[in-house]
Amino acid sequence: MNTKRNTIFKVLALAFLLIIIVVFVKFFTSNTNFDKDEVYVQVPTGSTYTDVVKIISPYIKNMNDFEVIAKLRSYPNNVKSGRFLFKKGMSAFQLVGAIRRNIPVKLAFNNQERLENLCERVSSQIEPDTTKLLATFRDTLFLKENDFTKDNVFAMFLPNTYEVYWNISAEKFRDKMLGEYKRFWTEERIAKADALNLTPVQVITLASIVHKETVKKSERPTVAGVYLNRLNIGMALQADPTVIYALKLRDKNFDQIIKRVLYNDLFINSPFNTYQNIGLPPGPIAMPDIDAIDAVLNPTNHDYLYFCASVEKFGYHEFASTITQHNVNAKKYADWLNAQGTKR
Template identity: 65%
Template sequence: MTLKKIISIVSIVVVSALIIYGFILMRQIFSANTKFSEKEVYVHIPTDATYSEAEKIISQYVEDMDRFTLVADKRNYPETVKSGRFLFTKGMNSYELVQSLRANVPVSLAFNNQERVENLAGRVGSQIEADSTSLLTTFKDSTFLKENGFNEDNVFVMFIPNTYEFYWNTSAIKFRDKMIKEYRNFWNAERLAKAEKQGLSPIEATILASIVHKESVKKDERPRIAGVYLNRLRIGMPLQADPTVIYAIKKRDNDFNQIIKRVFYNDLTMPSPYNTYVNIGLPPGPIAMPDITALEAVLSPEKNDYIYFCASVERFGYHEFAATLPEHNKNAKKYADWINSQGVKR
């Protein structure tokens, strides 16, 4: 066999081997490499995670880690691990998996109907990396409170209910800083002027809005209720808001999960800064997170002469309003008779 023929054969063998290797390599890179049954899963890589730590998390969703590692090494992933929330879809190959680990997917974070800042911290902490304890500590940081005119009782007013976009690996401080920015944006010149017209600061307006929010789920009625409370504030009358008494009971019992459907007369004398039957003016902080309609109701209340109101028997969810005490007593008796007939104990 001539040298030329030998070289030719060797060349064919080498080329064939390269083709086979290339085919195997391409198969390793571009064949499906997932092992979850769902259509998609979100993978969370903690802040400052090492490659070995990330690898343990990723391995829960990858069929063949050797194939993944081959591509990860080629793409320099071990040296450039990113923290965050990443989307894996069923049937992704190793190349696509590594690419996905470079694309941090934001969280659509919504919150409303929270009664306390502690509840909010728990809700937010279940959706981003920062836990509820670190969030709460950050919210109540004394320097932050002083710089922004809050205290531990009223800092809850800072949170405007809405849907926000955050990266999962957002820190507690970054979350708080975003919230104070949103708070300042909400209290623009127009809303500040409206609050001032009612004789309220933004904090006071939000505290009153939290009471209005709890008094009625009927958004079209809230401006009227806000008008009544503002009338009471102007004449120095206690607000006498049942929701504040309910909040005081829950705070006293350290049980905000209890459901209280009825307030009794002996509850009205309970000593608490949140009890607006025994204290004149607003409570020290909000009793809930008011939604935007409740806030706008306080800023643009109905002008009326009403001083009293109680739940309506004829229009469920609404209230009956009165300008005089005798008229109110008539409405209140009708409601008391009805609720007694329903057997509501608490």
């Protein structure tokens, strides 16, 4: 009798072991269908379980196995939007776990020329599209509450790398950028801006001009000093980059390359034209890097009022305190441009 019971027990144990093996092979071994080491899948806000199945099916070898585990773990009733990481060789069990873990995006932007360009750059990295972002950044109530205008709200965005979730809303992303902006403007930086009789937005607006004038970090404080000297005596900034910006704005073409500002260009009717308008333009003409902002906050103390590109030290500028010396420098540069055949 005992022998018969032992036999039955062994048969049941073997059957149980076989079931465990089958279950393990079916649900706990590789169920991925891609060659890369890892892929990211994006589940849009408001997606249903059916939507998720359509999105992830190209990456999964056996969807039936995935769905069995998904239902056992109550995933169909708890779908999450976001960005999810699938690694090569994941099992059905691991894949269901992965589709629950929202992976942040390291969102980066710099050197954008205007708010529209920034929105295009950002929308390529998170869920909200360009139109939604632009409308959110230019929301009338938001601008009023934070002392921005449609022309200068671009100053709020500081070039950097930020960690956000892919499915972050446009409003939450905007608020995060506002928080980063406020953190940047420490008491020390605000004190330096006050000493220059400038607001933070005005500092960034001037920094955008300095940024466009020179890529040489070593001379940015000197360039900033020139413009601050002009502001202090009520002299027009006469910054060529602002004219270039005005021309691009007029033509609605920010892809065009303008290497030379012509005499007639100086008369373009635009609030951004600092040859025709005294003071700063209504907002930044580009996204300045932090170095350019700090150059404005820490300018070189000198008596220069003029500068133009150097033909002897390419990439740098020649500075002058008098219009006579400046005209000499400017003629050298104009002659060099003519010799190169640069018309525009």
